[in-house]
């Protein structure tokens with residue numbers, strides 16, 4: 001078999017973005033392989049027999065402040081405006097989560113709610129967002145009480161289910177993803193651009209890959225005997241190196257997807273259950289694109305540890321020791337793999353959102369193009385680029 005010039009492992013959003021750029025900008029042939037039987041990676045969605053589009057791997061809402069990424073993806077889709085609002089089942093009722101001033105009003109008797117609200121505005125300012133770990137440092141008696149309430153009812157048990165540990169045992173950036181909001185907005189994200197591809201994620205990614213120069217091979221795991229000139233790898237970096245330094249830990253999920261013979265199951269797209277049951281949240285899929293059906297489809301999300309061969313990797317676990325382990329693989333990649341580029345959530349072992357994954361792939365493409373004027377070769381400075389890049393998106 002002829003040597004493949006550009007081999008992309010993984011047909012998720014990261015692999016699709018890079019393949020699209022190589023084909024449409026460099027005008028060179030690319031082969032994209034994926035071990036799954038579909039494109040899209042964890043963004044994959046499909047329409048089931050109820051006519052409802054299902055997010056197979058959990059709710060995927062696009063949100064970004066990155067104009068370049070928004071413009072890039074908008075070439076392949078129009079957008080259904082969608083502002084995620086999550087409710088959490090706490091003390092017998094659902095309240096908005098991220099916890100905000102409305103959640104306070106719904107959780108406490110009116111005079112108490114008013115005092116807590118006034119105190120938050122006085123001490124932190126209306127519109128401010130603060131992580132639960134920072135709020136817990138408050139010396140003010142009212143704010144300390146509120147922080148304990150939110151921590152114990154909204155975070156602690158959710159973390160134990162989702163991550164298998166307490167909030168303090170993870171990098172603070174995880175808690176910062178779901179801040180307490182001193183406002184009456186129930187929106188989960190505050191990014192300028194938010195939405196879901198109007199026809200779904202899979203059609204958008206199919207359009208990205210729709211180029212005669214791109215060949216997609218599904219049900220095709222990467223095999224080291226494959227012959228290629230350049231490899232772009234969005235699979236797990238530790239697996240690529242046969243776990244030489246040990247396994248990078250992940251959290252896994254099981255999605256129990258059920259159809260109900262009723263129009264709606266719950267009054268919100270996502271309801272989380274921090275304290276009850278073994279699942280963390282229930283997602284009702286017809287809300288995403290406002291699909292109409294006399295039936296409804298919901299998924300229950302059960303988190304667990306990732307065990308190789310038993311379940312799938314979903315969330316890299318942001319902890320210093322895991323970052324150090326990843327660094328060892330990165331150094332090995334820099335020194336030993338002249339023509340192999342690792343990226344994506346699994347390749348970089350980073351907790352990327354979709355916009356970050358796209359931005360990372362676009363940046364990688366720019367580096368490749370700049371360095372060789374279109375003639376791709378790995379250089380040892382790739383690790384530096386990766387680190388610079390890391391600082392840039394998380395600054």
Ligand SMILES: Cc1cc2nc3c(=O)[nH]c(=O)nc-3n(C[C@H](O)[C@H](O)[C@H](O)COP(=O)(O)OP(=O)(O)OC[C@H]3O[C@@H](n4cnc5c(N)ncnc54)[C@H](O)[C@@H]3O)c2cc1C
Pocket residue numbers: 009010011012013014015033034035036040041042043057058059060061062063220221222234235236253314315343344345346352353354355357
């Ligand atoms: C439950 C959940 C909800 C999320 N919700 C959101 C959200 O609302 N908004 C948001 O912005 N982000 C969200 N994300 C993050 C989003 O899923 C990722 O940013 C995105 O999918 C990363 O894309 P990727 O291509 O890097 O990785 P993936 O989507 O994981 O794709 C990697 C692909 O590589 C394939 N692969 C791996 N190894 C091999 C191999 N050896 N051989 C062949 N193929 C291989 C895999 O099968 C997979 O298809 C969510 C993530 C999860 C887990």
